């Protein structure tokens with residue numbers, strides 16, 4: 510088992526300039542491990558409000574209070590200059606998101622965290638091939654976490670990368686103590702899922718059939734944000750830090766997030782990781798085309814393209830764009846609207862001191878898979894979808 514991980518860990522280590530890497534069954538699980546190790550319960554963590562809601566629940570499960578950061582409306586990265594001094598002084602950690610692969614300003618955040626004496630934790634789920642300040646995303650923090658469900662499409666697996674290799678033993682023990690045992694049924698479902706999905710794609714599904722697919726767990730969310738269930742969440746809070754009371758929130762989109770992987774799953778994940786460089790090249794290529802279009806962030810195409818996981822095109826009417834794409838059987842995922850402070854409210858998070866730019870970005874960003882760049886641009890132009898203008902965004906006229 511350990512040796513099955515070792516090969517993948519070694520390959521990931523090579524990508525991160527020799528950083529110690531620990532295999533984890535999911536990025537969210539790696540994040541929980543990191544938050545538990547570096548942050549005392551009751552602490553406050555600066556994070557991005559334009560983010561997967563699962564991450565908010567991981568922070569809550571770790572016994573921490575999320576503090577939402579102001580964002581840059583151009584790409585949804587943390588706007589460090591807009592974080593008030595009083596907010597910095599009160600933090601126990603900074604968590605980056607690197608939304609869609611666009612890096613947060615890690616060198617600046619590293620410097621801030623050093624001065625404050627708090628850890629920087631990088632969520633690099635979307636940013637496996639991105640760089641910032643000449644270094645890979647994930648090489649600035651005390652810890653960084655990666656997801657093999659994104660670029661590699663393995664739908665399982667991830668890494669916790671450590672700045673201090675001496676922590677490997679301790680974090681391996683913490684990981685193993687939290688893993689649930691391998692389940693044969695879950696392994697079988699995982700291995701059969703691509704075949705089931707291919708069959709479903711081949712069928713033109715009716716509404717009823719689509720509902721059945723959702724019930725089977727192949728597509729879990731009815732809406733962009735999962736139902737908050739505020740009363741149940743309030744009842745869970747006093748039990749933090751712990752995963753069990755938060756399981757029904759943390760597991761959304763990936764019920765196997767803390768399952769010890771079987772050999773079949775590891776083999777498939779490893780094969781997917783083998784193909785990563787080709788995937789990154791395709792993402793980089795499509796990113797350049799999308800950012801160079803009328804829907805790209807102004808100025809972004811002048812920088813060397815990153816292999817973005819999704820390219821946030823800026824469109825005037827995001828929902829009309831999603832509908833136009835859906836008519837061509839192109840599904841849009843990874844929309845994070847509304848931002849987490851609007852979604853969860855003050856009972857569960859500190860609101861951003863400047864929510865306007867994040868709200869604008871969340872409303873206008875259309876996350877596009879760069880491998881479908883040409884097809885998407887054709888659909889958007891034919892449907893007369895208009896670009897959104899940054900000059901209309903709060904803080905956008907920089």
Ligand SMILES: Cc1ncc(COP(=O)(O)O)c(C=O)c1O
Nearest residue numbers: 535536537561632634656658763
């Ligand atoms: C920003 C971000 N971080 C972490 C995760 C969790 O990754 P995983 O599904 O591997 O737990 C996601 C999932 O979509 C994500 O969008």
